[in-house]
Amino acid sequence: MPIWRYAMATLPPLALLLAGALWGGWWAALALLWLTLIAAGLDQLLTPPRQTTRHSDAADPLSVVLAVGHLSLLVLATRAFGDPTRSTGETITLLLASGSFLGQISHPNAHELIHRAPRALRRLGATVYVSMLFGHHVSAHRLVHHAHVGTPEDPNTPRPGESFWAFLPRAWIGSFRAGLAAERRRDARRRGVNPYVWYVSGSVFTTALALWIGGLAGLADFLALAALAHLQSLLSDYIQHYGLSRRRLPDGRWEPVAPHHSWNAPQGFTSYLMVNAPAHSDHHMHPDTPYDALTVPGGAPVLPWSMPIMAMLATTPRHWRRIMDKRAARAMEHAAPLNPRPANDPQT
Template identity: 50%
Template sequence: MALFAVASLTPLPLLVAGVLWGGPWVLGGLVYVGLFALLMDQAIPHVAPDAPEGAEFPVADALLVLLGLAHLAAFPLAVWGIAGDSGLTGGERVALFFGWGMFFGQISNPMAHELIHRGDRWLFRLGMAVYTSMLFGHHTSAHRHVHHRHAATDADPNSARRGESFWRFLPRAWIGSFRAGLGAENALRAKGARGLHPYAIYIGGGLAALALGAVLAGGAGVLAWAGLALYASSQLMLSDYVQHYGLRRAMLPNGKPEPVDDRHSWNAPHWFTSGMMLNAPRHSDHHAHPARPYPALRLPPPDRAPWLPYPLPFCAGVALIPPLWRRMMHPRLKRWETKA
């Protein structure tokens, strides 16, 4: 737990200091998330061991709550620093945008992802609030009701197809997951589910967030909020793109896909970025055990599940350049296609 806490919380005071004091502080969080974490993976080539089966982590949820509440306070602070009367220079505001955007994209996203898989309704609602603040509330429904059911099939909008570039995947997955999540929630209501429709919360909450941006910094605040939200949610989609790229479940004679297996997700063994991202790169085990808390996620051996050649954030950067991405991934993908 010490690694998860230190790796995920350290950027926060650096980024807050950047808002308050500017100067070299504005680069602190950006350098930490964008460079330092990757360098730690390379400087200390270590694979964190699996937790013992059945191990419990009583403070794991406390860290999620701390990060969730910090996110809800930090997002408007970031918007004010970037677009409001913060006294920062244009260059400092740009650096803050990318620093906060990377924090929300690479730490807030996996934190909210963990929360929406919790059985406790208050933890679940905190995760929903985090996604809604990033104008991405529908992911709360689409991820649980669509992605986990249809991962590695064409029925899942968030499973990238072989040869599909990220730039084609992004609009298809965003729109497709919005629609698929809405369809899943409507189906639940047709079966008797009660209460306020989640999409009313997602859309209403998103509009309220943009209104807060306007209060903080007028039209510029609305643009800054929307820009940060788009940047952060795009990083989540980029993670989905990388972690399921090209992998497909075989269809059984009954017309249904085979059960999800370890070989249907790309994993990353790199210790520091895994700590910073709350073990999100241990993706196969998450699909096998969605309710398993992040410190207990296990890393399948490379002969049983595909491993990415570099840390997940670095591979995500490569995925932005489609020819380079295909050159790196297709030989590795071919080996797993022959094992299917």
């Protein structure tokens, strides 16, 4: 898939936000419009990413540009939040637009980076998460979520019928603890400092930097921005695994991860905007595959609407369950049996 489509979806809102943080005015409002109404409209006009396994050499550079742009945006936005000459409307618009960017682009991009093989890319992705005060997600996602997705052992897999608002604190606290426990188990087999030291100290440094750059007003808005990023990151986990679970094998192990254990949302524009994170089944089956080479496997469950729209629905539990519970039950019913009998078995 030509990487330029990902660039055309992700770079304009970044440029608009940087302009809004520097000069105020309507730039941030245009970025918010791009990330909401324009994205929803273009989803209806553009085709989803083609099914291909080819990886572009430009994919990693684009991820680096987005990560560096994210870090620059946090500095400039925090300074703007603390600027007393900015109007309340400008500040709120910049906060909401930046929060949307962090949730829809920075999070999936950092998620991509922490899965890449080069150590420099993994560290850059971790830096993005630490800058959002969400560093523990690096360990919890790679060591816990991918190993135990779809089971009660994964804090980031929703429980049957669980609302997002019940899932939110359980997943945040549970993933922090589970990631720390996983890293402590690794400590016995390696040398060096536990990465949680970096996550916590980095978050403290980032918070102090926000206070220095933007004062108390800048710090308050920066913390609100981080909260928006956490909210959207956990919404992604909730949406992409709701109602889908792995079954126990006769020997007591969990069945292997399969296409029906993740929801997918192959849309015409938001798939590019979210660096193909909505192709989630393939990612869980092949976590080292770069984003531009992910596909939606045959038989994988597909969400009725794009990820941003599903995120809005997930915040209203009654509507969410009415839309999703039956779909999730059908997805699990269509899963292959654990021990299918041969076609010539007389007991079939």
